[in-house]
Amino acid sequence: MMEQREISKAVINRLPRYYRYLGNLMDSGVERISSGELSRIMGVTASQIRQDLNHFGGFGQQGYGYNVQYLHGEIAKILGLDRDYDTIVIGAGRLGQAISNYVGFRNRGFRIHAVFDRNPGKYKDLINSDAKLYSTDELADYLKEHHVDIAAVTVPSEAAKVIVPVLVKGGVKGIWNFAHTDLDVPDDVQVQSVHLSESLMQLSYKINH
Amino acid sequence: MMEQREISKAVINRLPRYYRYLGNLMDSGVERISSGELSRIMGVTASQIRQDLNHFGGFGQQGYGYNVQYLHGEIAKILGLDRDYDTIVIGAGRLGQAISNYVGFRNRGFRIHAVFDRNPGKYKDLINSDAKLYSTDELADYLKEHHVDIAAVTVPSEAAKVIVPVLVKGGVKGIWNFAHTDLDVPDDVQVQSVHLSESLMQLSYKINH
């Protein structure tokens, strides 16, 4: 699980896409693939594929290419998909529900145990995953009693800024942030933000240029 | 609205973040800001801020800095936020609902007129925005009668691959893609993807390294 050396962010950001394409190839029954062929399918250079993969060690074989299943598995290990993550969701609104109920996350080891909302009664019927619904008031206590790796934060910016310190104090190590704000956390806590409105602005830029 | 020269993708991706910080500064009543001060707040170099902004022309003034409101407005123009976008949502599931009901998009000119679902009856009560709910079967006809700039695609990959050609044929110019797949569209159609599972994988990588 420890990395060999410092890997650039650009490389890491590409790994999930490799992982997705390799999964698709596996589903299609493809056993081996060359960087040249993968390059054609994915629309990136073969050179980049080989460079990227070699940051982590030699996964291929000269004259043969890469074994799809093996490479898929190795990338899973690099991304940390070979373990489970105790996960909670902050906010039971539509976005929180979408995340809580997306089975794909669970299948990848992100186990959503609980959903917190300021007004849990309002959503009692809507949460149909195995996750339990709690009041936000119970969050600090919950974190004392339960181990949580990841919290998905789907509440507005102001609420997020109040809740994040509680999460940090409660030992959460990864915050998946959907609030439209940057979050301030200690170095040992990781934040991954999904800024939907910024994504939409990038689309509107592209449409006009 | 035409760009002056070719602007790198890295610069464009940073503009929405500038826009957000400038909006916050406006709300706080700040009238002017120097690249040095903005650099301190945003955690990027002052050099980068000046370089980025200068791709679009001289927005600042030596010895003074930048006028916050003016700069905010200019970035809005660059991003295409000075016009409205006729928008539809494909998929009335939780994610589709989250997007349809997020007022922030509407405030920025993204007007959501319609939501399409294979099973619209199922969601009749849940869509509480001004958007009308239609069956996916009605999509092609709808596009003949209505102008649509942007479609947010929140259905699974397989459904997305079927629907995207319909959108393209119907004249949609921007696709905001939430399906876990890459989409193949003509050059004059723009795709902006939000790959949630890839974002989550990037978080799990960070947690383990």
Place this chain on the structure above:
DNA sequence: TAGATTGTTAATCGATTAACAATC
């Protein structure tokens, strides 16, 4: 005017691509 800060050029750094020797 003097001080501050931009706009812009030059230097550095990092990432991507090309090339090819190693090797399966």
Place this chain on the structure above:
DNA sequence: TAGATTGTTAATCGATTAACAATC
């Protein structure tokens, strides 16, 4: 073995940072 394709080094390209003259 011969052919194919990787692993890896070198070359290129692009993006970021530093520096400073221009100017408000």
